[in-house]
Amino acid sequence: MSELLMTSTIGLPASRQQAEQWSLVLRAANIPSVIEFEKRSWVIKVSPLHEHRALREIAAFMEENSDWPPYSPKKNLSLPVLTKYQPPTILMMGALVIFYVVTGPWSDGNAWFSEGAVSGRQILEHGQWYRLVTALTLHADVVHLVGNILIGGVLVHFLCRLLGNGLGWFLILASGTLGNLMNILLHGNSHNSVGFSTAVFGTIGILSGYQAISKRSAALKEILLPLAAGAGLLAFLGAGGPRTDLGAHFFGLLAGAALGGLLVFMPSQRILISKTSLQTNLFIASLAIVGLCWWLAMS
Numbered sequence: 001m002s003e004l005l006m007t008s009t010i011g012l013p014a015s016r017q018q019a020e021q022w023s024l025v026l027r028a029a030n031i032p033s034v035i036e037f038e039k040r041s042w043v044i045k046v047s048p049l050h051e052h053r054a055l056r057e058i059a060a061f062m063e064e065n066s067d068w069p070p071y072s073p074k075k076n077l078s079l080p081v082l083t084k085y086q087p088p089t090i091l092m093m094g095a096l097v098i099f100y101v102v103t104g105p106w107s108d109g110n111a112w113f114s115e116g117a118v119s120g121r122q123i124l125e126h127g128q129w130y131r132l133v134t135a136l137t138l139h140a141d142v143v144h145l146v147g148n149i150l151i152g153g154v155l156v157h158f159l160c161r162l163l164g165n166g167l168g169w170f171l172i173l174a175s176g177t178l179g180n181l182m183n184i185l186l187h188g189n190s191h192n193s194v195g196f197s198t199a200v201f202g203t204i205g206i207l208s209g210y211q212a213i214s215k216r217s218a219a220l221k222e223i224l225l226p227l228a229a230g231a232g233l234l235a236f237l238g239a240g241g242p243r244t245d246l247g248a249h250f251f252g253l254l255a256g257a258a259l260g261g262l263l264v265f266m267p268s269q270r271i272l273i274s275k276t277s278l279q280t281n282l283f284i285a286s287l288a289i290v291g292l293c294w295w296l297a298m299s
Contacts, residue, residue, distance in 0.1 A: 130293035152200035166282030175202025179252030205256020
């Protein structure tokens with residue numbers, strides 16, 4: 001009897017037509033399903049007993065048809081929007097501004113910076129790895145903050161519309177953290193840095209890497225636009241100025257490109273992107289990681 005209860009949502013089709021297409025795929029695999037319209041979105045539901053097999057069938061179908069219809073240079077291509085909901089970009093960027101008001105700029109004796117900035121000595125000699133995360137939320141001065149908010153905000157918003165809020169922010173945090181890690185391993189004990197710009201360049205890398213690999217025939221502008229935004233941020237901060245850590249930017253970009261490329265090869269990545277519960281959990285996890293790192297820093 002439980003097999004007849006269609007309670008497991010396995011995807012958010014972009015349209016009624018795609019919902020019917022997925023339903024046909026499941027029917028061909030002998031998996032009962034229903035199409036419903038909930039919260040302004042079409043959903044496919046199956047029995048909990050069939051959920052994993054249904055996800056595999058749809059993922060295989062999406063993978064087989066990922067390059068269809070074939071690319072036409074006459075079409076005006078843009079990044080595909082895989083989520084209908086607007087990302088909370090203004091809220092998150094506003095949180096960085098509020099946090100700057102609380103912490104103030106970098107100065108000697110500022111406890112926020114002495115406990116939360118990237119410090120090669122404290123990380124490598126004393127194991128304070130949480131600094132790789134906390135440093136992303138600190139800014140040396142207003143110019144540093146404004147550059148990351150204005151240019152970074154646009155890129156973050158773009159990425160979250162592409163991958164979803166949870167997955168987008170989780171990858172942004174991961175790329176910034178990995179960028180700081182690689183930078184500190186290169187520079188050693190004497191290096192100190194702060195700023196969200198490492199994560200901004202990580203966002204550029206994610207966008208470029210994901211687009212370059214997932215859409216081999218993608219328009220060149222879809223790959224170059226994020227890189228152009230990064231060049232604009234460098235110009236705003238000054239490529240060789242005291243507010244610019246080129247190593248962190250480069251490694252953030254590198255880490256982001258690797259994560260974006262790896263995402264393409266993840267099984268069921270399209271289903272993962274459309275899974276609302278997973279997106280919510282990843283978003284909460286990202287906030288929790290930042291909170292935990294600051295708790296470790298200040299305790």
